[in-house]
Amino acid sequence: MIIAHELSYHAGKKELLHRLSFEAKAGEMLAILGANGAGKSTLMKLLCREISPSHGHIIFRERNLQQYKLPELAKQRAVLSQQNTISISFIVTELVMMGRYPHFDQFPGERDIEVVRQVMEETGITALAGRDYNTLSGGEQQRVQLARVLAQIYDTPDACLFLDEPTNGLDLLYQQQMMELARRLANKGYCVICILHDINFASRFADKILMLKDGKKVAIGTPLEVINHENIYETFNIQVKLMECEGYDCPLVIPAMIQNNL
Amino acid sequence: MLSLTALLIGVMVLSSCIGAVEISVPELLSILANRTGLSDVANFRPQQAAVLLNIRLPRVFLGVLIGAGLGISGAAIQGLFRNPLAEPGLIGISSGATLFAVLMIVLEVGVFKSLSGVMGFYALSLAAFTGACITTGIVYRLSVRNGKTVITTLLLSGIAINALAGAFTGLLTYMATDEQLRTITFWSLGSLGGASWATVTGLLPFILIPLAGLPFLAKSLNALALGDAEALHMGIDVIMIKRIIILLATMAVGASVAVAGIIGFIGLIVPHILRMTFTADHRLVVPGSAILGAALLSLADLVARTIVVPAELPIGILTALIGTPVFLYIIITERNKNKI
Numbered sequence: 001m002i003i004a005h006e007l008s009y010h011a012g013k014k015e016l017l018h019r020l021s022f023e024a025k026a027g028e029m030l031a032i033l034g035a036n037g038a039g040k041s042t043l044m045k046l047l048c049r050e051i052s053p054s055h056g057h058i059i060f061r062e063r064n065l066q067q068y069k070l071p072e073l074a075k076q077r078a079v080l081s082q083q084n085t086i087s088i089s090f091i092v093t094e095l096v097m098m099g100r101y102p103h104f105d106q107f108p109g110e111r112d113i114e115v116v117r118q119v120m121e122e123t124g125i126t127a128l129a130g131r132d133y134n135t136l137s138g139g140e141q142q143r144v145q146l147a148r149v150l151a152q153i154y155d156t157p158d159a160c161l162f163l164d165e166p167t168n169g170l171d172l173l174y175q176q177q178m179m180e181l182a183r184r185l186a187n188k189g190y191c192v193i194c195i196l197h198d199i200n201f202a203s204r205f206a207d208k209i210l211m212l213k214d215g216k217k218v219a220i221g222t223p224l225e226v227i228n229h230e231n232i233y234e235t236f237n238i239q240v241k242l243m244e245c246e247g248y249d250c251p252l253v254i255p256a257m258i259q260n261n262l
Numbered sequence: 263m264l265s266l267t268a269l270l271i272g273v274m275v276l277s278s279c280i281g282a283v284e285i286s287v288p289e290l291l292s293i294l295a296n297r298t299g300l301s302d303v304a305n306f307r308p309q310q311a312a313v314l315l316n317i318r319l320p321r322v323f324l325g326v327l328i329g330a331g332l333g334i335s336g337a338a339i340q341g342l343f344r345n346p347l348a349e350p351g352l353i354g355i356s357s358g359a360t361l362f363a364v365l366m367i368v369l370e371v372g373v374f375k376s377l378s379g380v381m382g383f384y385a386l387s388l389a390a391f392t393g394a395c396i397t398t399g400i401v402y403r404l405s406v407r408n409g410k411t412v413i414t415t416l417l418l419s420g421i422a423i424n425a426l427a428g429a430f431t432g433l434l435t436y437m438a439t440d441e442q443l444r445t446i447t448f449w450s451l452g453s454l455g456g457a458s459w460a461t462v463t464g465l466l467p468f469i470l471i472p473l474a475g476l477p478f479l480a481k482s483l484n485a486l487a488l489g490d491a492e493a494l495h496m497g498i499d500v501i502m503i504k505r506i507i508i509l510l511a512t513m514a515v516g517a518s519v520a521v522a523g524i525i526g527f528i529g530l531i532v533p534h535i536l537r538m539t540f541t542a543d544h545r546l547v548v549p550g551s552a553i554l555g556a557a558l559l560s561l562a563d564l565v566a567r568t569i570v571v572p573a574e575l576p577i578g579i580l581t582a583l584i585g586t587p588v589f590l591y592i593i594i595t596e597r598n599k600n601k602i
Contacts, residue, residue, distance in 0.1 A: 050491055074497025081491060087344050088487045088542045098488065101481055102497045106545070152496065 001026045001191045002047065002160055006056035009042055009215075016042045017215040019056070024193055024208070026158040029186040031202035032195045034212035035236050040195045041164065043212070047193065048079045048162050060160070074102035077160040078152040082168055084145050092128045092136075092144050096120055099151030115154045116147075123147040123181070139174045142166070146178070153190070161185060163194040167201065179205045203227050203250040211235045223250040266550055270326070270557040277322050277564040282571065283313045290314065321457035324465065325560040328454070328522050331469040331514035333555020336529025337536075337548045338476050338511045341483035342504060343416060346537070347592070349530040350515040353420040354397035356526075357427035359519035361434075362393025368434045368442055387468055387517040394516030397423050398508055453576050454522055454563050461521055468517030472510040473552055479507060480544035487542075525578050527585025528555050534592055 002024050009017040017039045024030040034040045045051045047058060049065055058065040061076065068076075078099070086095075096119065100112040108116075120126045123143045128136065133144060146166070153159035163182060167175040183205045186192045196202045202209050203223035211218040211231055218235050219226040227250055232240050238258065242251035279285045285293070285306070293311045295301040332350070339355075340348050350356055366389045401423050405416035435446055482503045485493040490500050518525070532555045536547050559577075562584070566577040 048495060050494060069497075070494070070499055071497035074495065077495075079492075079495040081489070083489065086487055086489075088341070088346060088537070090484075090487070090542050094484075094541065094543055095488075098484055098496065101485055106478075106481070 001028075001061065001158070002193070003059040004047070004056070005059065007043070007046060007053050007058065008055040009039075009046060009051070010054045011042075015215060017046070017053075020212075020215075020217055021056075022210055022217070022220050024160075024191050026191045027186060027189045028207045029183060029192040029194060029205060030208045030210060031206035032193070032210050032212065033197075033199060033202055033235060037214075038212040038235070039215040040212055042215075044079075044162055044164055044193070044195055048077060049073065071102055074152065075159075076153065076156055077162065078149040079162040080146055080149045080164060080166055082164045084141050086133060089132045089134045092125065092131050092133055093120070095133050095144055096125075096147045096151055099148035102152060103155070111155075112151075115151050119147045119150040119154060123150065124177075138169045139171060142170060142174070142178070146181070150185075157189045158191070160191045160193065163192065165195050165197060167196070167198065175201070199227065199232065199253045203253070204248060227251065227253065263546065263550060263553070266553040266557070270553050270560075273557045273560045273564070274322055274326065277325070277560050278314060278318050280564060280568060281313070281318060283310060285310050285314055285318075317457075320459050320462050321454055321563070322560060323462050324454050324457040324521065325563045326556040327462065327465050327469045328518045328525065329528060329556035329559025330473060330552040331518045331555075332525060332528040332559065333532040333551035333553075334472060334476050334548060335511035335514045336555070337533040337544070337551035338472075338479070338483065338507050339529070340533055341486060341544050341548075342507045342511075344487055344489075345416075346534060347530070348416070349527070350511065351524065351526050351529070352424075353416065354401045354423040354427065355394045355512055355515045356519055356524045357424045357431070358393040358395070358397025359390035359516040360393070360524060361397075361427040361431050363390045363520050364431050364434050364446055365389070365393075367445055368438045387464060387520040390520030391468065391513055391516035393427075394512045394519070395509070397427055398512050402504075402508060453574070453578070455567075455574060456521070465517055465521050468513050472514040475510050476507070477545075477549045479503060480548045483507070483544040483548065487544075523576075523578055525559065525581050527581045527589065528559055531585055531588045531592075532558060534588070 004020055004022050007017055007020040008015060020043065022030075032040050032043065042051075046053050049068070052066065060068070065073075093116065096116050097108060097112065099119070100108055100115060104112055120129065123146050125140070125143050125147055128140060128144065133141065136144065149161065153161065161182075166178050166182065170178060179201055182192050182194060186207070194206070196206075206223065208220060209223055209226050210220045211226060211234075213235050219231045227242070229240065229242065232238070232253065239256040241254045241256055243254060245252045275287060275290065278290055279287060289306040289310060292301070292303065292305040293314055296304050296306075297311070297315065335350055339350055339353065340346055342348075343353070363386055366386055401416065401419045404419035405412055407415070435443065438446060482493065482498050485496045485498050486500070486503070493500050493503075515529070533547050533551045536550045536554060540546055540550070559581075562580050563577050566575045566580045569575055
């Protein structure tokens with residue numbers, strides 16, 4: 001689906017990513033973990049072609065990512081960003097319809113209207129349809145954006161979906177709903193690549209976890225393979241307790257008290 | 263959209279009829295039918311026909327063109343900067359156009375003379391357009407960081423560039439002869455008084471190209487409202503689109519300034535009225551702003567030339583008088599909205 005080969009990225013003299021290689025397949029959810037400034041967002045930008053790598057290359061669906069035309073790429077991958085403020089007020093349905101922009105010229109067709117109706121149902125925002133986006137709560141805005149992003153790749157069942165900290169700013173229920181939805185999409189055949197801060201969410205929902213530290217790969221593998229004391233200490237510089245929990249394959253991670261710091 | 267067009271046609275008929283020489287609607291139709299060869303009957307006085315065809319119609323068309331140009335560029339610029347308060351005047355388009363137009367008036371020797379010889383009325387428009395491009399380019403460059411327009415920097419650099427262009431314009435005014443001074447002063451207040459068929463045809467291409475082009479960018483403007491990165495993810499070539507929008511908007515505003523001076527606030531309030539009454543969807547706001555802008559400016563011009571008969575109020579004063587309170591109202595509602 002998407003293969004990163006020896007990816008490096010320099011901003012000025014600083015190397016933000018160093019020779020990163022990994023692969024994510026269709027139907028798989030890959031979680032990217034790492035401390036602040038580890039290069040998660042840079043990696044995400046490279047993968048969705050917001051920026052180009054300094055070295056290395058990305059193969060997306062058997063072709064070099066750089067060879068895609070922008071409108072062509074838009075139908076095969078969508079991105080949910082963290083920042084979702086809009087200064088111009090749009091109605092929720094208008095905003096979700098924007099996800100269909102790569103699919104029609106001036107005015108939406110029947111298929112576009114149908115897709116918008118479906119994604120709004122799937123993300124549970126049908127009731128918000130006529131509302132002004134700027135009057136919604138943070139959680140509602142996030143779901144509207146998710147609906148827009150889903151509408152964009154709805155016709156490509158094995159497309160790639162990028163989520164940048166999708167649970168950020170959401171309450172417990174919405175967090176859970178968001179992760180379950182992401183999981184369902186992966187089960188449907190999407191390749192979901194997701195930056196997360198919560199290790200437990202990553203280990204519960206993702207098929208594979210990529211751990212980054214200072215732009216370098218610490219580990220990649222299934223949650224059971226990579227969630228251990230050494231990797232977590234290496235990545236986050238913190239000691240943790242691992243607790244077996246009934247019903248979960250992977251142990252829960254609980255941070256230990258930080259002593260002698262601060 | 264239909265109701266807006268009906269409004270525009272109504273205003274056009276109204277401003278064709280009202281003035282020092284009264285023309286009734288049947289007379290208007292009769293003149294038009296007679297002159298286009300549709301009818302042999304002449305239910306009007308020759309004086310009425312002369313006034314309508316040589317004075318009033320060019321003026322109405324000029325108002326429509328400039329209003330449409332200002333309205334549509336206002337909508338495009340606000341969409342581009344993702345800010346409902348951006349306006350061609352605020353980001354330096356008008357002051358740049360003014361500077362270059364005044365430059366042409368004052369330094370009427372040399373290049374401009376020969377340029378005028380070749381291109382006639384296009385020369386001043388072209389000069390204003392060049393000036394507008396330069397200042398807008400500078401302001402835009404200064405306000406973009408990491409591909410994002412920083413609004414504060416945008417407004418601040420807009421103010422700075424406006425001040426600089428204003429200073430140079432002042433310098434030129436200082437150097438100007440009395441006759442040039444009169445031209446500059448009256449022109450900078452904004453007026454459609456100089457309307458003739460020559461100015462209309464001179465302005466036409468500069469307005470028609472943006473009018474034809476900008477509505478096709480409405481979808482991209484909607485996407486840009488979500489953010490540069492988001493628009494890129496939706497398959498839009500953001501850098502290219504931005505350049506085209508700036509070019510087209512500058513073209514319309516620059517040429518308008520060249521012909522009629524600075525007519526403020528049309529570009530600011532027209533898209534706002536549409537957004538508040540209908541929708542923020544640029545597919546409606548962009549073409550709608552052209553039509554409503556045309557209607558509003560024609561109406562303002564009608565008021566400007568009839569309110570203090572036999573004299574004439576510069577239209578720039580009138581639009582500022584109406585526009586400023588609306589501008590303040592927008593700021594206050596925005597402020598209250600953000601408080602919640």
